[in-house]
Amino acid sequence: MGFMDRDRESVKARDGERLSDTPVSARVFRDGFARFARTVLDHIYPPACMSCDIVVGVADSLCPECWSRLRPITSPMCPVLGLPFEVSIGPDALSAEAIANPPPFSRARSAVLHNEIASSLVSRLKFGDRPELAKFCARLMLGAGAELLEREEDEQAPVLVPVPLHRSRQWRRRYNQANELARLLGSLGGMEVLPLLVRRRRATRAQIGLSASQRARNVAGAFEAAPDALAAVAGRRIIIVDDVITTGSTVSALSKVLLGQGVAKIDVLSFSRVVIGDAGVL
Numbered sequence: 001m002g003f004m005d006r007d008r009e010s011v012k013a014r015d016g017e018r019l020s021d022t023p024v025s026a027r028v029f030r031d032g033f034a035r036f037a038r039t040v041l042d043h044i045y046p047p048a049c050m051s052c053d054i055v056v057g058v059a060d061s062l063c064p065e066c067w068s069r070l071r072p073i074t075s076p077m078c079p080v081l082g083l084p085f086e087v088s089i090g091p092d093a094l095s096a097e098a099i100a101n102p103p104p105f106s107r108a109r110s111a112v113l114h115n116e117i118a119s120s121l122v123s124r125l126k127f128g129d130r131p132e133l134a135k136f137c138a139r140l141m142l143g144a145g146a147e148l149l150e151r152e153e154d155e156q157a158p159v160l161v162p163v164p165l166h167r168s169r170q171w172r173r174r175y176n177q178a179n180e181l182a183r184l185l186g187s188l189g190g191m192e193v194l195p196l197l198v199r200r201r202r203a204t205r206a207q208i209g210l211s212a213s214q215r216a217r218n219v220a221g222a223f224e225a226a227p228d229a230l231a232a233v234a235g236r237r238i239i240i241v242d243d244v245i246t247t248g249s250t251v252s253a254l255s256k257v258l259l260g261q262g263v264a265k266i267d268v269l270s271f272s273r274v275v276i277g278d279a280g281v282l
């Protein structure tokens with residue numbers, strides 16, 4: 001194989017286009033130009049930390065300071081609620097919260113604790129001002145949700161369902177961060193996403209500042225399932241996707257609606273998770 005052949009092969013492998021479309025020299029020039037353009041752009045707009053905007057060496061990343069403040073949720077944790085334990089209390093031991101208030105869903109997992117840094121990432125995610133941020137969060141969620149993505153031997157692939165926004169809110173914002181996270185998770189993990197399976201029947205007031213019971217009342221009856229879409233999920237497990245879980249009232253209300261419609265098993269996956277009483281975290 002001569003040099004040009006190898007060059008043709010590598011170009012072919014890289015962008016998968018037909019070799020006859022463009023002469024190799026033109027493609028080499030074009031790729032070189034793209035690299036050059038990127039370097040110039042990086043010089044004019046150097047890559048910035050997705051949280052604090054300081055200049056970083058690598059695009060679409062966090063600076064070392066922000067990265068070090070992100071707190072991944074890892075074992076040991078409550079197998080149901082996914083809340084971290086300080087020390088392991090046995091593989092099947094549940095958290096006090098899961099025993100006192102068993103949730104309607106089977107398992108919840110989140111990538112990071114909702115501390116100051118996670119909160120700043122989530123608010124940027126909400127307004128969609130850094131599209132690459134959603135990909136970053138989805139990658140961390142894929143790792144945190146590994147257990148949920150595993151399948152029983154004869155189980156069909158689970159379906160991802162993002163928590164919907166009410167139409168009026170989505171119209172104002174033009175973006176639903178849960179949809180975007182579910183879409184990226186679906187493409188990274190090869191799973192189907194059904195954003196229209198449930199919708200918000202009414203606009204709920206913002207949950208900020210409400211107690212757990214007020215939150216539960218606020219979202220009760222807020223969701224309804226689309227009967228025609230339910231047929232597509234018959235016999236399949238659903239993973240509800242959201243950006244942040246606070247008290248779990250939203251994902252619980254959504255789970256109840258789906259369980260009421262015959263869905264057999266529901267798991268929940270979020271980017272961040274509020275853990276109350278974790279000193280220095282909130």
Ligand SMILES: [Zn+2]
Nearest residue numbers: 049052063066
């Ligand atoms: Zn930073």
